[in-house]
Amino acid sequence: MGIKIIKSGMLTTIQDLGRYGLQRYGMAVSGAMDSYALLLGNSILGNADNEAAIECTIIGPTIYFEQAQLIAVTGADLSPKVDGQPLPMWKPVLIEAGSLLSFGRPNSGCRAYICFRGGLDIPEILGSRSTYSKGQIGGWQGRPLKVQDRIAFNHPYESGEAQFFWSIDPALYPDLSTGVIRVMDGPQRDQFESDALKSFFADVFTISKNSDRMGYRLQSKPLQLKEKKELLSTAVTFGSIQVPPDGNAIILMADHPTTGGYPVIGQVATVDLPLLAQKGPEENIRFERINLDEAQNLLKQRQIQLIKLKRAIALKYE
Amino acid sequence: MGSPHEQSLGIVLPDSIRHYPMGDQAIVLSFGDSLSEAVNTQVRKVVACIENWSQPGIIEYVPAYTTITIYYDPLTITYQELLTAFQTIVQDISDDPKYKGVKKEIPVYYNGDDLVYVAQYNGLTEEEVVHIHSAPEYRVYMIGFVPGFPYLGGMDSRIATARKEVPRLKIEAGAVGIAGQQTGVYPIATPGGWQIIGHTPLQLFDLKREKPSLLEVGDLVCFVPITYDEFVKLKTESYGH
Numbered sequence: 001m002g003i004k005i006i007k008s009g010m011l012t013t014i015q016d017l018g019r020y021g022l023q024r025y026g027m028a029v030s031g032a033m034d035s036y037a038l039l040l041g042n043s044i045l046g047n048a049d050n051e052a053a054i055e056c057t058i059i060g061p062t063i064y065f066e067q068a069q070l071i072a073v074t075g076a077d078l079s080p081k082v083d084g085q086p087l088p089m090w091k092p093v094l095i096e097a098g099s100l101l102s103f104g105r106p107n108s109g110c111r112a113y114i115c116f117r118g119g120l121d122i123p124e125i126l127g128s129r130s131t132y133s134k135g136q137i138g139g140w141q142g143r144p145l146k147v148q149d150r151i152a153f154n155h156p157y158e159s160g161e162a163q164f165f166w167s168i169d170p171a172l173y174p175d176l177s178t179g180v181i182r183v184m185d186g187p188q189r190d191q192f193e194s195d196a197l198k199s200f201f202a203d204v205f206t207i208s209k210n211s212d213r214m215g216y217r218l219q220s221k222p223l224q225l226k227e228k229k230e231l232l233s234t235a236v237t238f239g240s241i242q243v244p245p246d247g248n249a250i251i252l253m254a255d256h257p258t259t260g261g262y263p264v265i266g267q268v269a270t271v272d273l274p275l276l277a278q279k280g281p282e283e284n285i286r287f288e289r290i291n292l293d294e295a296q297n298l299l300k301q302r303q304i305q306l307i308k309l310k311r312a313i314a315l316k317y318e
Numbered sequence: 319m320g321s322p323h324e325q326s327l328g329i330v331l332p333d334s335i336r337h338y339p340m341g342d343q344a345i346v347l348s349f350g351d352s353l354s355e356a357v358n359t360q361v362r363k364v365v366a367c368i369e370n371w372s373q374p375g376i377i378e379y380v381p382a383y384t385t386i387t388i389y390y391d392p393l394t395i396t397y398q399e400l401l402t403a404f405q406t407i408v409q410d411i412s413d414d415p416k417y418k419g420v421k422k423e424i425p426v427y428y429n430g431d432d433l434v435y436v437a438q439y440n441g442l443t444e445e446e447v448v449h450i451h452s453a454p455e456y457r458v459y460m461i462g463f464v465p466g467f468p469y470l471g472g473m474d475s476r477i478a479t480a481r482k483e484v485p486r487l488k489i490e491a492g493a494v495g496i497a498g499q500q501t502g503v504y505p506i507a508t509p510g511g512w513q514i515i516g517h518t519p520l521q522l523f524d525l526k527r528e529k530p531s532l533l534e535v536g537d538l539v540c541f542v543p544i545t546y547d548e549f550v551k552l553k554t555e556s557y558g559h
Contacts, residue, residue: 021378023389025523025531026465026505125525135465135506137525187340232353233462233469235380235387237344259382259462267341295342296392303393 060103076109222247466523
């Protein structure tokens with residue numbers, strides 16, 4: 001007993017922090033697009049960082065709880081409701097057996113995470129519970145959730161776990177109203193015309209409708225290469241901004257192919273991938289240049305915050 | 319210049335390996351700008367060292383034609399520390415026979431929709447295309463794009479054919495294709511622009527196997543022509559139904 005899907009939503013998948021160690025065999029990492037929202041959700045519930053949760057996209061699912069469970073909804077505000085009443089995000093909430101979790105209008109961001117105390121009963125495939133839809137691997141039967149799917153909880157809720165009248169500081173999570181994404185220079189930066197490099201940091205880029213978990217296609221003035229030469233394929237990663245011959249940049253996202261042959265003009269700082277993952281079709285973004293040390297320091301600061309948060313939360317579950 | 323052994327050691331001295339960051343969690347080691355058997359052999363030798371590397375903070379590595387990308391956790395190890403540690407392990411590179419790769423046969427039923435086109439494009443008969451394609455030993459230079467997709471080196475230029483102008487929306491799993499000077503096998507159904515000349519009954523990526531990927535970087539691959547009946551029989555065995 002656990003949950004039952006009543007409406008599937010736009011794209012609802014099981015994700016953890018990703019499938020590592022097999023990229024050399026062409027296996028995508030996948031995992032949560034906004035891994036920080038997932039981390040925070042799991043932290044709120046006292047779960048392991050890597051516990052699998054449900055990633056909802058723009059239009060969330062409707063989920064029937066066959067059994068009570070403590071959950072936390074994080075990431076985008078897709079107007080979550082329980083039995084029609086607004087459900088507060090960023091805190092543990094007890095959902096009673098027989099209740100219906102649903103979503104409404106997307107208010108900010110486009111990916112919400114439903115985390116469950118103790119996690120969901122999803123088999124580990126190649127070391128991860130993440131769904132890689134294209135390869136039909138992992139998650140729930142290798143595919144997005146559909147109506148009638150029933151997923152069990154790992155641990156039934158015990159009433160001793162009590163209610164939790166606290167929530168985490170919203171300042172821990174990026175401000176989704178900004179469209180500024182920090183990037184480091186890409187390995188093939190030198191192959192671009194200097195005008196292209198200027199426009200890259202000056203122009204506004206619109207995320208195309210033709211964007212998904214594999215990659216975001218960007219629309220703007222095309223970025224010109226000095227010469228159109230074919231590159232030998234090499235590894236690419238989440239946040240690599242590659243430019244095909246037509247000059248329209250593509251940012252690789254969680255389900256990215258492991259290798260690519262287009263020049264990479266920039267690489268999104270890991271700390272800004274959650275913000276980027278919350279940007280949806282038709283939204284505008286701009287790039288700001290930072291260096292490797294700055295990017296790694298931002299990541300370290302975020303980690304320190306997270307450790308402090310977890311210490312504070314651990315006390316709540318004692 | 320000394321023995322072949324010393325020469326190979328000379329090539330892998332850290333000074334000759336370029337390195338640059340790819341974002342805040344990856345370092346790229348580059349062994350050259352153009353593809354050659356020698357450069358890819360260097361890649362494979364260094365991979366063999368990295369394979370058994372117990373350096374904390376290393377997440378995984380991805381060998382490609384001329385590069386190895388190492389993913390690391392910047393909260394555990396810095397770029398510079400990783401580089402220093404790497405310099406120590408590359409000293410241990412030797413000419414072990416395991417770098418020569420394992421020979422693997424891939425049976426192919428040459429029935430692809432583009433076989434006629436590939437023949438016409440190159441002024442050959444279909445039989446000649448099959449003969450030329452199944453003659454060489456190909457080297458697995460890298461695996462990427464989708465799970466188990468091998469990038470093979472060593473195709474005869476007489477059958478090189480440009481990609482389709484409009485990619486197919488769906489290429490079946492097991493399809494054997496040609497794109498320019500490259501040949502490869504699609505492990506899973508996916509859109510693609512390669513010219514399809516045949517199909518293998520083997521699963522290149524199978525979760526039920528202990529090692530899901532049939533091929534490893536460095537393996538030597540031979541395509542063996544089979545009949546329709548053999549294809550059906552092998553496919554039944556391979557897919558288990």
